[in-house]
Amino acid sequence: MVGSVNWSELKTLLLQHSSFVICSHVRPDADALGSELGLQYLLRSLGRTATIVNASAVPATIAFMSEGQEVLQLNVDVPKQQFTLPDAFLTVDTSSWQQLGAMADIIRSSAREHIVIDHHLVSDEMGPHMFRDTTAAAAAEMVCRLFEEFEREPDATIADVLYAGIATDTGWFRFPSTRSETMRLAGRLIDFGARPHEMYRLIHEQMSLQRVLLSGKVLSAVRTAADGRLNWLQVSAADMEETGTSPADTEGLVNRCLTVAGAEMAFIAVELPTTQIKFSLRCREPHNVAALAAQFSGGGHQLASGCTLPGPLDKAVQTMLNAALGTMEAAPEVRSAADS
Ligand SMILES: [Mn+2]
Incomplete structure (x- = not known):
């Protein structure tokens, strides 16, 4: 049916x-x-x-x-x-x-x-x-x-x-x-x-001013790799303390990374009070961030997924970056996929 x-x-x-x-x-x-x-x-x-x-x-x-x-x-x-x-x-x-x-x-x-x-x-x-x-x-x-x-x-x-x-x-x-x-x-x-x-x-349109301040802080430090095909953000406990926000206030920020022309994959790393690092992953077809998250016992959908890694923040980000670049290499090029 x-x-x-x-x-x-x-x-x-x-x-x-x-x-x-x-x-x-x-x-x-x-x-x-x-x-x-x-x-x-x-x-x-x-x-x-x-x-x-x-x-x-x-x-x-x-x-x-x-x-x-x-x-x-x-x-x-x-x-x-x-x-x-x-x-x-x-x-x-x-x-x-x-x-x-x-x-x-x-x-x-x-x-x-x-x-x-x-x-x-x-x-x-x-x-x-x-x-x-x-x-x-x-x-x-x-x-x-x-x-x-x-x-x-x-x-x-x-x-x-x-x-x-x-x-x-x-x-x-x-x-x-x-x-x-x-x-x-x-x-x-x-x-x-x-x-x-x-x-x-x-x-x-119900955001707190603190949340807007956190967005500004985090977005101004966006990083990029693979000629702009991969963009990522990271949010430390200090960032949240400084702006009076919590991990929940980072929701949706990762999507901003995919609004950049040429972006194919994005992630955000958020330091939790437990010192664990929570990752939200996004991509465009033909990439698959569910498979990427699964490498770290996470899950989700092909275009949106998540997982958690142990801290510290910089080390977890480096681990995710390597894994993300690895899956991008393995995937067919977005442009050639669109041409075929
Ligand atoms: Mn529905």
Whole structure:
């Protein structure tokens, strides 16, 4: 069912049940949370009971999305022993048992129906009711489509969070996954009251001044190798102390290295309080930083991965630099790959 979802089958299945627990992956992102809230709203408008329960808390950065809504956390708001089983579980934005965290045990041991709505490529076998469209740019796209299938409309609050889900999963409509259908559905959400500028501001323009200062300090010391094909940054504990920041404030900085013309690979090395060095790795095709991270027991995706090395910082950076240059040599040239 990958790529084409049988919407009428999904509709029938949803209408066969009267109570749902909706869940998504651990550390929910805007797409996961927006999709959950959208599904809850839709199911309630159909006269169903729907509760959102996740294995982990809503991250502070997107907490504004669920303000005034009830998003429960397993073992914090709902003890596992007191879990009231619904008629059906509805999982959205993942089809990985591992990604469901502690919710996976509850779903698997419950023998209740389990309906999955997802757009990811990799998938576990989760039963007979998996509705996956890997051409969808976001799970929220599929939720929007479901609103249309039921001939329902989201209110402005739900339009906002569904818009946030689609916008963030597509890198604000610039990733190759962005289709005309993505734009059409996002356009409909604006008709229903979604505020694109406000969603962008609330998600991306909430930095502390300290964080901006740290960015300046770290970026001004960007280093480069292999004629600019590899760029990297390093952040010492002293840098963070001086600017009043923490390792979390370095998130996203590595991507700036790939904005330089000719850059093919990038990494950032961050000194943790434990004196270990955390690496975030990025690259363009045909390189593979998942393989690079795996050399150091790390993991991730081909174009974005991470791993941890023992300190000190300079030594760890040198080790990573050698390994990165090694994988670049082994990979076919980006230019010749594009020509062929
Ligand atoms: Mn998603």
